[in-house]
Amino acid sequence: MMGNSSIINERTERTQWFLQDRFGMFIHWGLYAIPARGEWVQSVERISNEDYKTYFDEFDPIRYDPSAWARAAKQAGMKYAVLTAKHHDGFCLFDSALTDYKSTNTRARRDLVWEFLEAFRAEGLKVGLYYSLVDWHHEDYPAFRDNHHPMRDNENEKRNPETFSQYLSYMHGQVRELLTNYGKLDIMWFDFSYGEMVGEKWKATELMAMIRSLQPHIIVDNRLESGGEGGGSIYTNNPLSYSGDFASPEQIIPPHGVKDQDGNSIPWEANITLNNNWGYTAHDLQYKSITTVIRKLVECVSKNGNLLLNVGPNAMGEIPRDSLDILAGVGNWMAQNSASIYECGQADLSKPEWGRYTQKGNRLYAHIFEENIGSINLNGLAGRIKKARLLADGSEVFLNRPWNAILFMEDAFLSFAKPEALTYPLPDKR
Numbered sequence: 001m002m003g004n005s006s007i008i009n010e011r012t013e014r015t016q017w018f019l020q021d022r023f024g025m026f027i028h029w030g031l032y033a034i035p036a037r038g039e040w041v042q043s044v045e046r047i048s049n050e051d052y053k054t055y056f057d058e059f060d061p062i063r064y065d066p067s068a069w070a071r072a073a074k075q076a077g078m079k080y081a082v083l084t085a086k087h088h089d090g091f092c093l094f095d096s097a098l099t100d101y102k103s104t105n106t107r108a109r110r111d112l113v114w115e116f117l118e119a120f121r122a123e124g125l126k127v128g129l130y131y132s133l134v135d136w137h138h139e140d141y142p143a144f145r146d147n148h149h150p151m152r153d154n155e156n157e158k159r160n161p162e163t164f165s166q167y168l169s170y171m172h173g174q175v176r177e178l179l180t181n182y183g184k185l186d187i188m189w190f191d192f193s194y195g196e197m198v199g200e201k202w203k204a205t206e207l208m209a210m211i212r213s214l215q216p217h218i219i220v221d222n223r224l225e226s227g228g229e230g231g232g233s234i235y236t237n238n239p240l241s242y243s244g245d246f247a248s249p250e251q252i253i254p255p256h257g258v259k260d261q262d263g264n265s266i267p268w269e270a271n272i273t274l275n276n277n278w279g280y281t282a283h284d285l286q287y288k289s290i291t292t293v294i295r296k297l298v299e300c301v302s303k304n305g306n307l308l309l310n311v312g313p314n315a316m317g318e319i320p321r322d323s324l325d326i327l328a329g330v331g332n333w334m335a336q337n338s339a340s341i342y343e344c345g346q347a348d349l350s351k352p353e354w355g356r357y358t359q360k361g362n363r364l365y366a367h368i369f370e371e372n373i374g375s376i377n378l379n380g381l382a383g384r385i386k387k388a389r390l391l392a393d394g395s396e397v398f399l400n401r402p403w404n405a406i407l408f409m410e411d412a413f414l415s416f417a418k419p420e421a422l423t424y425p426l427p428d429k430r
C-alpha cells in the first residue's frame with residue numbers, strides 16, 4: 001500500500017540530526033520538587049489545588065543555574081535536552097500571558113524556560129520543550145474517570161466537560177506562545193494521550209498545522225496519539241499530520257527497535273529515568289549504575305534508536321549529586337567511545353552473544369559486555385574484517401586464535417561497554 005510518502009519524506013529530513021545525535025537529557029522540574037515525592041504527587045495523594053498552592057507560594061529555586069545543567073549534559077556526551085515547560089499539575093515554567101500559574105509569578109520571578117533555552121544553546125546543544133496535554137489545574141480540564149489515573153478530591157466534578165474546548169484554546173495558545181516567543185526550538189515533546197483522548201480530541205490537526213507554520217523544522221513526538229506504551233499512526237506507512245516524527249517508548253527499550261507495519265525502521269527515542277522517578281524524590285536512591293546507562297545507550301543505538309535520559313532537579317534548582325555522578329561516568333566513557341554512538345545505528349550483523357554491535361558506514365563497533373574478552377569468538381566473521389582496534393586508545397587488538405577472524409568491514413573498533421573493562425588486560429600477544 002502506498003504510504004503517505006510526503007509525510008514520511010518530510011519526517012526523514014527533519015529527523016536527520018536527531019538520528020545522528022542519539023543521546024539527550026530529559027528534565028522533569030516544577031513545584032513537585034518541593035514535596036519531593038515525584039511529579040504525580042498531587043494526583044496520587046489527592047492534593048487539592050488549594051493545598052498544592054502552598055508549593056507555588058513557596059517556590060524559589062535560588063540555586064537554579066541552567067548553565068551548570070548544560071555543562072553536565074554536554075560533558076556526559078548529550079547533544080540535546082528537553083525541559084518540562086508545563087507538567088500535568090499545570091504549573092508553567094514560562095511567562096505565559098494565558099495564566100497566572102507560572103514561574104514569573106512565584107518568588108523566583110524568573111522565566112525558567114527562557115533561561116534553560118539560552119544556557120543549553122550557549123553550550124551548543126539542541127533544545128526541546130515538554131508540554132503536558134493533561135492539566136489538573138485548568139478549570140476547564142475534565143477529570144480522569146478511570147482508576148488508572150487517581151485524581152484529587154472530586155473538586156473536578158464541579159467542572160463542566162462541555163467547556164473542554166476552552167481548555168483546548170488555552171493549550172493551543174500556550175503552544176503558540178512557546179513556538180513564538182522563545183526562539184528556535186528543535187523538539188516539541190507532548191505528553192500524553194489516553195483512552196478516548198487521542199488525536200482530534202486535542203484538535204491535533206489544527207495544532208500541528210500551527211506548529212508546522214511557526215517552526216517547520218521542529219520534530220514532534222507521537223504522544224498526540226499515544227502514551228508511554230506506544231501506538232498511533234506513526235507505526236503505519238500512512239501517517240497523519242499529527243502522527244509525530246518519532247516514537248517514544250517509555251522506561252523500556254523495544255526488543256527489535258521500532259518499525260512500521262512494513263518492517264521499516266522509524267525514528268524512536270527511549271525515555272528512561274536514572275532512578276525510579278521522573279520528578280525529584282528525596283527517598284528514591286535506586287539509581288541505575290554507570291554501566292547500566294552505557295549499555296542502555298548502546299542498546300538503543302544498536303536498534304537505530306535514541307536515549308533520552310532523565311534528571312529531576314530539586315526545589316533549589318540543582319541536579320542531584322547522584323545523577324551528576326552517573327552523568328560524569330557516562331561522559332568519561334563517551335569521551336573515548338562516542339564514535340560508536342554518534343551517527344551510528346543498527347549493524348548489518350545480528351547481535352553477538354557477548355554484547356552488541358553498532359555501525360556507521362562500513363565501520364563496525366563491537367561493544368563487549370562480557371568480562372572475559374578471550375572467550376569471545378568472532379569466527380563467524382572470518383574473512384570479513386581487516387583489522388580491529390580498541391576504541392579507547394586506538395591500540396591494536398591482538399586477536400588470539402578465536403579472534404583470528406579477518407572481518408569484512410574496513411576496520412572494526414572494539415568498545416568496552418563497561419568502563420572498568422577499559423583497563424581489562426587483553427590476551428597476551430602470541
Ligand code: FHN
Nearest residue numbers: 039191192227228250271278
Ligand atoms: O505521566 C507522565 C510522567 O509523569 C512522565 O512525564 C512520563 C515521561 O515519559 N510521561 C507520562 C507517563 O507516560
